Amino acid sequence: MLTSNDAVKTRIYLVAFVLGGLFIYVALRLYNVQVVRHEELYKEAKKQYTAQRTKTGKRGEIRDIDGNLLIGNVPVTRIIADPCNIETELQARRLAMLLNWDFGLNYAECYKDLTKKTRLKKLSDGREIEVERRYTLLVREVEFKEAEMFRKKLEINDIPGVYFNHYYKRYYPKNHLLANVLGFIGWRGIEPTSAETTMPETVKEIYEVDRAGLRLHYGDGRQEEVRDGEHIYLTVSEPIQSILEEELDKVMEKWKPKTAYAIMADPRTGNIMAIAQRPTFNPNNRQKMDSNSWRLKAIEDSFEPGSVMKPMVVAGALDFGLVTPQTKFDCENGVWIYKNRSMRDTHPEKMLSVANIIKHSSNIGTAKIGLQLGEKRLDHILRSFGFGQNTGIPVKPETRGQYLPLNKWDGLSITRFPIGYGVGVSPVQILRAYCALADGGNLRKLRLIDHVEDPETGKIIVSPIEPPVRIYRNPQLANQIVSLMVTVTEPGGTATKAAIEGYDVAGKTGTSRKWQAAEKQYSYNKSFATFAGFVPAHDPAFALVVVVDEAVGSIYGGTVAAPAFREIASRTLKYLDIKPKHEPVAPEPAVSRTTEVKPQPHPRKVAAKPHVPKASPTKPVPEKNAKKFIPIDDSYYRRHYRQNPGNR
């Protein structure tokens, strides 16, 4: 029989044994958990308390030279739902109804989709099991305002299980404007070409979260800031681009051509100021794009330019000293047979000087200048004006045109190339050559990207203006050829419709009949009507090329393209505030908003009426007309603006 002390002892041993056993179990368990399975369990635990997400910055914007947005990013939302989180049938019905009201989705289909809480999942062994359905896409690309309104409605109706996935979509705020040049990813234009610059950085962010999934302020999460893509500033000016596009629309309406394009550049820098094409497309709505409007034909396509080639050939002949503006050529009364092939002039003449060959656009005269130059010199001249080469525009693909190497010229090339037949050039190549003519024979690469800006640091990388290649051996020649080109737009020239009152316009028309491959002859009624030129002739603000492909009603550059050139140029001169060279202009009366707009007489006519005393350098100037700085007070402005409220 046990005494009480023995009983206590036994109990103590028992408890000590149990506790010891427990301790050993815990120790073994701890060893197993902390040492043996450490890696496995640590990973599993970490999976539960850490979250990761991929952050992407915004893509760089594309702007014009003044900072007007051409391609930006617009916030859009993808609305998704977790059917398992939509607790009641009523909530599903309400959500389906909201989707129907706000986004026009089918109510019955939405309801069916939201109440389907399971789906079949196929396992690797081929069996199918039923799993919870936690994701369904409701609407994609919802605009910011609509998404916010929908979110508020969900809050008011207390509908759970709907999530908003925000992201940015590429957006073209100016719609058609410059669409062919801007392009889009997966296609052509500046957008895909400069994707490397505009593309943002993507970072993976790992952070610790609490039980509710909210981010913890402590923990060893890595937080990396994303980097937005760089902004690109083009050399294009939006207002001038608008002028070009508006005038091309008028050309399309009047002449119903297949295609029309216009390109403008600054001859002193090679900056493309505007480049437009019709037909075009709206990059925000690509479903309606037609195959004829996709490509940037002004850069990708080449055509036989016709007479717009003549100034380059004449400039080369003048530079080599083979001719002067007064040198006369026999133009054969309009018909000339050379190597059993005839050549005709639209305006038949017997003898024409080089100046008149340009003015009247004589094919025979120019072909004879080509013969005088010889093949080698002619090839050198045309190549030095950039034909057969890329222009420097950073848009791919760019055609180099079809320009045969010298050893492949046939006997007729020497007479056909000078008049723009037998060679294929792109409109941008023509523009580049005319920029060289306008800038005293300096051939520059064309620029489309002005600078690139880092949105975070503000650092600007300017795309360099490369030094030009000098074409002329004799720099004084530059003025001679420009003066010859001015005569083209003067009375008696082939492009009087390109003349702008008050300004000297230097240019050249081009009418090139299209080659009909099936009939193996040039078409009589299909042509490229072209006008290329620059204004003001001796101090050019811009060079401009207008090409109209297959105009209906007329085939001539002087009739179809020259008026468009005049309209574009005169509006651009006004916009750029380029003062007319030689005509007085009196201020026009201000136009009231309520009055009807009447056609305004040209400044030359208006200015003829008021007599303004001439300021002679030898005679003292009358006090009232004296040119001096007059300190004025507020009363001057009040008086002035009251009399001429619109004249500021």
Added chain:
Amino acid sequence: MNMMKGKKSTAAARKRNPAAKKAILGKFDILFVLVVLGGIIFAAINFRLTFDSKTSALSREAQSIQREINVLEREIIYFSTQRESLKSWPHIRKKIAQFNLPLRLPSPAQTYRMTVHYENNGLNRIEMFAYQTADNSSNGSQFGSKTRYVNQ
């Protein structure tokens, strides 16, 4: 019986023995220390819990503010693109036609150019240039410059 006696004698002995009295006080000292320590630990844990809950609340608030900032950022971008659409020339042209506004570009003769020059006398000289004719101006481009002085 013996045991009971023994107990009584022990209690009596403690009452009498100052050393035993001191030992009992010592036990209370330990208890006091334990209570204080327990209190400190409780306070620390309590503080930590309160701190954590406040931090979590602040974190939640920060996240909701962050969400609002994100919404505002997206709103700013949305409105800036809208503004760009509205100020595009095709849109302006449409509105000019819609409201029949008699607007046109000024001819270069109607334009004035204003330049502000800083001068040492503490005034800014504002000049206005108006083009007039080539005939009455030697340089052909400026005429009738108006100057106005304003304080800086």
